Amino acid sequence: MHKAAVTEYPVHELIRNRWSPRAFSDRPVEPAVLASLFEAARWAASSFNDQPWAYLVASRDDKENFAKMLGVLVEGNQKWAKDAPVLALSVARKHFHHTGKPNPVAVHDVGAANAQLTAEATSRGLLVHQMAGFSHEKARLAFGIPEGWDPVSAIAIGYPGDPQILPEDFRKSELAPRTRKPIREFVMSGSWGHTAPFAAK
Ligand SMILES: Cc1cc2nc3c(=O)[nH]c(=O)nc-3n(C[C@H](O)[C@H](O)[C@H](O)COP(=O)(O)O)c2cc1C
Numbered sequence: 001m002h003k004a005a006v007t008e009y010p011v012h013e014l015i016r017n018r019w020s021p022r023a024f025s026d027r028p029v030e031p032a033v034l035a036s037l038f039e040a041a042r043w044a045a046s047s048f049n050d051q052p053w054a055y056l057v058a059s060r061d062d063k064e065n066f067a068k069m070l071g072v073l074v075e076g077n078q079k080w081a082k083d084a085p086v087l088a089l090s091v092a093r094k095h096f097h098h099t100g101k102p103n104p105v106a107v108h109d110v111g112a113a114n115a116q117l118t119a120e121a122t123s124r125g126l127l128v129h130q131m132a133g134f135s136h137e138k139a140r141l142a143f144g145i146p147e148g149w150d151p152v153s154a155i156a157i158g159y160p161g162d163p164q165i166l167p168e169d170f171r172k173s174e175l176a177p178r179t180r181k182p183i184r185e186f187v188m189s190g191s192w193g194h195t196a197p198f199a200a201k
Contacts, residue, residue: 001160003178008201018122019178020129022080022170024158028061029086033124037157040120046109052093053113056143060085068142073154074133080170081131084156089139090114092152110152121157129156 003019005011038055046052058069069087070078081087090113092106103109118128131154139151163174182201189196 001163001174005178005180008182014119014122018118019127021127021160022129022174023161023163023166024084024127024156025161026083027085027159028059029126029157029159033126034059034086034157036124037117037120037126041113041117044109044113044116046112047103047105048096048098050093050096050098050103050106050109052096052103052106053110054091054093054149056089056091056145058087069154072134072138072142073131074135077131077133077154080166081129081154081156083161083165084129084158086157088155088157089134089143090152090155091145091149093149095148107150107152114153114155117155125159126157127160130154131156 001021001023002017003021004013004016005019007016034057038057041053041055042051044051044053056069058065060066066087069089070082072089073081073087090110092110094103094106095101096103114130118130121128134151134154136151139145139154145151163171166174183199184195184201187196187199188194
């Protein structure tokens, strides 16, 4: 299924075609494709090139690892993420490598890496659904995440599936139109609250 964004202004098809599904196909994600997704994450920009990201990854065929990852998610996410072929967890290092000082943009930079992973995935016909709905404590324990690193988001990755496989409530939101606030509401210039002229449509 495709749910391309209905945009106010033209954007690249990778941006239009990215969305967060809950229905994934059974088709496994080839290891070489997975490697390319994390290669894309690797080349994200980061403050001081600190690259404060790490990922834990579990494919569904690796039953034990996948069950561990699924167990970290909140119940509402487990219901659909159990059928994703790949689950992952992005993790941020909280202090700069070179100084040991707190990195105030670590989570931002992990988000940028996740966005690049997602763009690469979209270009290959895959879809990505990130989740904040997971237990940080369970993740830390399950995977031995060390002090100084914090989980950021769980990530489901796979090829698009049939919404009919979903329970009723999820199917409804899977089929609902995607919505966004208009850019005039968040793009300003001069002073806070003043819409930038180019965004005023
Ligand atoms: C960091 C982050 C956390 C999210 N957490 C969840 C989640 O726990 N469960 C869920 O079903 N969707 C989650 N989402 C998906 C958002 O609900 C979704 O991106 C948003 O509704 C916009 O829809 P779209 O991605 O299809 O454009 C999350 C997305 C992001 C980026």
